[in-house]
Amino acid sequence: MTALAQQIVSGLAAGGIYASLALALVLIYSAMGLVNFAQGEFAMFSTFIAWALIVALHLPYALAFVGAVLFGFGAGIVLERAVVRPFEKSSPLILVIVTLALFSIANGLAGAIWGYVPKPFPSPFPVTPISLGGVLVSLQDMAVIGITLVVLGLISLFLTRTRLGLALRAAALYPESASLMGVRVGWMLALGWGLASAVGAVSGILVAPIIFLEPNMMQGTIIYAFAAAVLGGIDSPLGAVVGGLSLGVALNLIGAYIPQLADVRLGVALLLLVLVLVLRPAGLLGRPEVSRV
Amino acid sequence: MARTGPGLRIAIGVLVAVVAVGLPFQASGFQSLELAYALTFAIAILGLNLLIGYSGQISLGHGAFLAVGGYVTAIGQQRYGLNYLVTIPLAGIISGLIGFLVGLPALRLHGIYLALATFALAVAAPSVMKKPADLTGGVKGIILPPYTSLVPGLSDDQYFYFLCLLITVILFLVSYNILRKRPGRAFKAVRDGELAAAAFGINVSTYKTLAFAISAIYGGVAGSLYATATGFVSPDSYPFQLSILLLVGAVLGGIATIEGAIFGGLFTEFLPIFSQQALTPISRQLANAAPAVTQGIVLLIVMFVARQGIAGLLRQGYAALRGRLRTDAQTLKPAGESPPTGIR
Numbered sequence: 001m002t003a004l005a006q007q008i009v010s011g012l013a014a015g016g017i018y019a020s021l022a023l024a025l026v027l028i029y030s031a032m033g034l035v036n037f038a039q040g041e042f043a044m045f046s047t048f049i050a051w052a053l054i055v056a057l058h059l060p061y062a063l064a065f066v067g068a069v070l071f072g073f074g075a076g077i078v079l080e081r082a083v084v085r086p087f088e089k090s091s092p093l094i095l096v097i098v099t100l101a102l103f104s105i106a107n108g109l110a111g112a113i114w115g116y117v118p119k120p121f122p123s124p125f126p127v128t129p130i131s132l133g134g135v136l137v138s139l140q141d142m143a144v145i146g147i148t149l150v151v152l153g154l155i156s157l158f159l160t161r162t163r164l165g166l167a168l169r170a171a172a173l174y175p176e177s178a179s180l181m182g183v184r185v186g187w188m189l190a191l192g193w194g195l196a197s198a199v200g201a202v203s204g205i206l207v208a209p210i211i212f213l214e215p216n217m218m219q220g221t222i223i224y225a226f227a228a229a230v231l232g233g234i235d236s237p238l239g240a241v242v243g244g245l246s247l248g249v250a251l252n253l254i255g256a257y258i259p260q261l262a263d264v265r266l267g268v269a270l271l272l273l274v275l276v277l278v279l280r281p282a283g284l285l286g287r288p289e290v291s292r293v
Numbered sequence: 294m295a296r297t298g299p300g301l302r303i304a305i306g307v308l309v310a311v312v313a314v315g316l317p318f319q320a321s322g323f324q325s326l327e328l329a330y331a332l333t334f335a336i337a338i339l340g341l342n343l344l345i346g347y348s349g350q351i352s353l354g355h356g357a358f359l360a361v362g363g364y365v366t367a368i369g370q371q372r373y374g375l376n377y378l379v380t381i382p383l384a385g386i387i388s389g390l391i392g393f394l395v396g397l398p399a400l401r402l403h404g405i406y407l408a409l410a411t412f413a414l415a416v417a418a419p420s421v422m423k424k425p426a427d428l429t430g431g432v433k434g435i436i437l438p439p440y441t442s443l444v445p446g447l448s449d450d451q452y453f454y455f456l457c458l459l460i461t462v463i464l465f466l467v468s469y470n471i472l473r474k475r476p477g478r479a480f481k482a483v484r485d486g487e488l489a490a491a492a493f494g495i496n497v498s499t500y501k502t503l504a505f506a507i508s509a510i511y512g513g514v515a516g517s518l519y520a521t522a523t524g525f526v527s528p529d530s531y532p533f534q535l536s537i538l539l540l541v542g543a544v545l546g547g548i549a550t551i552e553g554a555i556f557g558g559l560f561t562e563f564l565p566i567f568s569q570q571a572l573t574p575i576s577r578q579l580a581n582a583a584p585a586v587t588q589g590i591v592l593l594i595v596m597f598v599a600r601q602g603i604a605g606l607l608r609q610g611y612a613a614l615r616g617r618l619r620t621d622a623q624t625l626k627p628a629g630e631s632p633p634t635g636i637r
Contacts, residue, residue, distance in 0.1 A: 035405050037412075083593065092404035093351050096597060099546055100537055101592035108585030115578050223416050226409055267420050270413035277410050278398045 002134040005121050005255045008249050015248020016148040017210075020203035021153060021218070021225035022232065022240035024196040030235045031172045032088060033193030037099040039200050040222030041106035044215060046072040046201030048114050051121055061124045069201045069265030076197030080190040088189065110215040118217075121208035144206050145245075151202055152241045155195070158239070168192060223266065224251075227273040233286020242284060247272070299475040301615055303317030313458060321539075322450040326522060327562060329450070333518040335558025336464055338542045339551065340435025345470060347477065348504035349400060354411035356536035357418035358509045361388040362516025363526040366420060367435040372428075377440060377521050381460070384517035389471030392509020396502035400434040415536040419528035434527025437520060457518055464511060469551055471507070480504055541588055545595055547604030556603040564588065 023044060028036045031038060036042075050068035059067065079102065087098050093288045125143040129136035134287045159165040171177040171188035179185045197283040203225075204218060211217055224247060232243025341355050362384035369380040395414065404408055422429050429435065442452035456610040471477055479500045482490035491497050520526045538561055546557025565584035572580040599606055 032409050033405070035409060087596065088396040092408065093345065094547075094600075095407050096351060096353070096405065097540070097592060098596055100540070101313040101596070103537075103587045104589030104592070108582040108589065111582035112579050114584065116581060223413070227600075228411070230409065264420050264424060267417045273413050274398065277406050279399050281402075281406060 001084070003256075005135045005253050009135055009137055010141065011246055011249035011252030013144050013248070014252060015228075016144040017203055017207045017221060017244075018198060018224040018228040018240040018247055019244025020148045020151060021207065021221055021246045022228035023148075023237055024200040024203065025225055025229045026232075026234060026237050026240040027148075027155070027192055027196040027199065029229070031168070031189050031196075034092075034095045034099070035226075035234070036196065037092055037096065037222075038080035038106055039100035039196065040218030040225070041103050041110075041215075042072065042075065042197045042203035043200035044213075045106050045110050046075070046197065047121070047204035047213060048110055049219075050201075051119065051208070051213055052114075054122060054262050061122060065202075065205055068205060071196045072197035072199075072201030073194040076194035079197075080193035081186075082194070085186065085189075086280065088186075106214050114215070115242075116214055116216075118212035118214040120206075121213045123209035127241045136283045140209065141254060145205060148241065148244075149204065151199055155199070155237055158195075164191070166293075224248075224269055227269040228271050229283075230276050231283055233283030235284040235287060236283070239285030301611075301618065305611075311569040313516055317451040317454045322448055323451040325448075325454045327456040327566070329454045329522055330519070331513050331558045331562035332461045333522065333558070334539070334542060334552045334561040336518070337512050337515035337539050337583075338462055338546060338557040338561070339464065339468055339554035340508040340515070341543045342546075342548060342550070342557075343472075343480075343511070344504050345510035345543060347484060348501060349471060349480075350501060350504065351404065351408040352411040352508070352536075353408050353540060354395075354414035354418075354533075354534060354536050355508070355512050355539050356466030356531050357414045358388045358392060358512025359519060359535065360418045360422060360526075360531035361391055362448050362513035363520035364429055364435075365513070366517040366520045367430075367437055367526040368428060370437055377437075377517075381514055381517045383519075385514040388513020389506045389517065391502055391512035392512070393506040395509070396505030399505060400498055412536075413531070415533040418533075419531055421529070422528045430476075430527070432470055432528060434525060434530070437524050437526070438522055440521055453522065459551050460514065460518065464514065465551060465554075468507075468511075472551065476500065476503065478509075522604065538588075541592055544593060545602050547602030550602070550604035550608075552607075553602050553604030560591075560603075564591070 021040065024039050024043070025036060028034055028039070038274045040090040046068045049071045050064045053064035053067050054061065083102065084095075084098060087094050123140060125138075125140040127138045127140045129138045131137075148217060154229075157165075159169060167178065167183045168188045170181070171183050174194070178188075203221070207221055210216065223246070228244035228247045229240050230243070231247060232239025232241070247269065250266045254268060255265060261268060276283060316328060320328065334568060337355060337359060343350060344350050344352055344355075347567070350446065351391075365384040366377065366380040366389050369375040369383055370377060377385070395411075399407055399410065407434050423431055426432075440449060440453050442449045444455075474481070479495045482493065482495055483497050487497050520530075520612055523530065542557030542561035543554070544557075545560045546555065547553030568583040568587040569580045572583045595602055601608070
C-alpha cells in the first residue's frame with residue numbers, strides 16, 4: 001500500500017510539470033483555437049533567461065524566477081503582435097507552420113547563445129525526501145505540485161474574477177461582439193500569448209533541475225503536455241491540470257507495475273492522445289465542439 | 294493555341310533534363326550522393342504535398358512512413374536476402390498499407406487535431422521501431438549492404454543518383470496523372486468543401502484514406518532509398534524533426550504544386566549544409582544552431598511574402614515571360630498558366 005502511495009506521489013510530481021505546460025497550451029488554444037507547437041521551446045528559452053540571471057548576474061533564485069516569467073510574458077506578447085498577428089484568421093495549416101517556424105528559431109537561438117551542453121539548474125528546494133506516513137516525498141516534488149496548483153488558481157481567478165479576464169474570454173468566444181463592446185480583441189490575443197508563455201516559463205524552471213538545461217530539454221515534456229491537454233479537454237484550464245496529474249500518475253504506475261511497457265511510456269502517452277482525439281475529442285472536461293454546416 | 298507556349302515549355306523541359314542528367318558527371322561522388330538525397334526528399338515531399346496540398350489533411354508525421362520504408366528495406370535485405378531493387382517497391386507497398394490504416398482514424402480528425410495526432414505518430418515511431426529488437430536490431434539498428442553500380446562506366450554514387458532520378462521521374466509522372474484525372478479533382482473538391490464534395494457524389498472517406506495511402510507509398514519508397522543511401526537504419530535515423538523537415542520542404546517548394554517538391558527536396562538537403570558551412574568559420578556553436586534558425590526564418594519569410602513557395606514564384610515568372618513572348622508574337626488571348634492554389 002505504501003509502495004502504491006509512493007508511486008502515486010512521484011507520479012503527481014511528474015504530472016505537475018506536464019500540467020503546467022499543458023495549461024500554457026490550453027491558454028493559447030482557448031484564445032485563438034491554435035495549438036502552439038513552440039510552447040515548449042518558449043519555456044526552454046525563458047528557463048535559459050532564469051539561468052543567465054542566476055549564474056551571470058548572481059541574482060537570487062526568486063528574483064530570477066520572476067524575471068524569467070516576466071520575460072516569457074513580454075516575449076509572448078511581442079511574438080503574437082509581430083509574427084502571429086497577420087495569420088490570426090488563417091487556416092490551421094498556416095498557423096501550425098508559423099508555430100513550427102518559431103519552434104526552430106527559438107531552439108536554434110538558444111543553441112547559438114548558450115550551446116548544446118546540458119547545464120545543471122539550481123533549485124532552492126532540497127531533494128532529500130521527508131517521510132509522510134511512510135511515503136517519501138521530496139520538498140522538490142511538493143514544490144512542483146504546489147506551484148502548479150497556485151498557477152492554476154491564479155489563472156482561474158484572473159479569468160473569472162477580473163474585468164480583464166472577462167474581456168479575454170469574451171474576445172476568444174465572440175470576437176465580433178466583444179469588439180463592439182469595446183474590447184480590443186487583438187490585444188486580448190496577445191495577452192493570451194503572454195500569459196501562456198509566462199506559465200510555460202514556470203514549467204521550464206520547475207523541470208530544469210530534474211532533466212538539466214539544454215535547448216532540446218522541453219521536447220519530451222511538450223509531448224506529454226499535448227497528451228495531458230487533450231486528455232483533460234484542450235479548452236479547459238482545470239482539465240489541463242487534471243489531465244497532467246492523472247497522466248503523470250498513470251505513466252508512473254505503468255512504469256512500476258507493467259515492466260514490459262516501462263520503456264515505451266512515451267508510446268503509451270501518444271496512444272492515449274490519439275484514442276482521446278478519435279473517441280472523445282472534448283476530453284474529460286472540455287466543451288464538445290459544435291459547428292454549423 | 295499559342296505558338297510560343299509549347300516551344301517555351303519544351304525548352305524548359307530540355308534544360309531541366311540536361312541539368313539533371315549532366316550534374317553527376319560534373320559533381321564529385323559525394324555531391325552525387327547529396328543530390329540523390331535531395332531527390333529522395335523530393336519524393337517524400339511530393340507524397341506529403343499530395344496529402345496536405347491536394348486532399349487538405351495535415352500530416353506532421355511523415356517521417357514515420359520513411360521509417361517504415363527504411364526498415365522494410367533493411368529487414369528484407371538482411372533477413373530474407375532480397376535485392377534492394379525488390380525492396381524499393383516492397384517498401385512502398387507496405388508503407389502504403391500502413392498509410393491506409395492510419396488514414397482510417399484520421400477521417401475523424403480535422404485541422405489542428407489531425408496535426409497533433411500525426412505528430413504523435415512521428416514521435417512514437419522511433420520507440421516503436423526499437424521494441425521488436427530481434428527483428429529491427431533494437432537501438433543498434435541494421436547495417437545495409439552497400440549498393441554497387443550495375444551500369445559499366447558509372448561510379449557507384451553516379452549509378453545510385455540515376456536510380457533515384459529514374460524513380461523520381463516515374464513517381465512524378467504518376468502523381469501528375471493522378472492529379473489531372475478523377476482522383477485529383479476529387480481530392481481538391483474534398484479539400485475545398487467536404488459537404489459539397491459529398492453532395493456531388495464523391496465518396497469523401499474513400500478519397501481521404503486513398504490520399505493517405507498514396508502519400509505513404511511515396512514516403513515508403515523515399516524511406517527505402519534513404520536507407521540504401523545511408524547504408525544504415527536505426528531509430529535515431531527517423532527523429533520527429535525529419536517529419537518537420539519534410540513539411541518545411543513542402544511549404545518552401547510550394548504547397549499544392551508538383552514541381553515544388555523538387556525545390557523542396559533541394560532545400561531540405563542543402564539549406565542545413567550551406568547554412569552550417571557559412572557559419573563554421575565564425576563559431577562552431579553558431580554553426581550548429583544555424584540550420585534550425587535559417588529553416589525557421591525562411592519558413593516565416595515564405596509565409597509572409599510568398600505563400601505559394603518557390604514554385605508559385607516561378608509560375609508567376611513563367612506566366613510573365615510567356616505573356617511577353619506572346620505579345621511579341623501577336624497571338625490570340627493568353628490562356629495563362631493556372632495560378633497555384635496554394636494554401637489559404
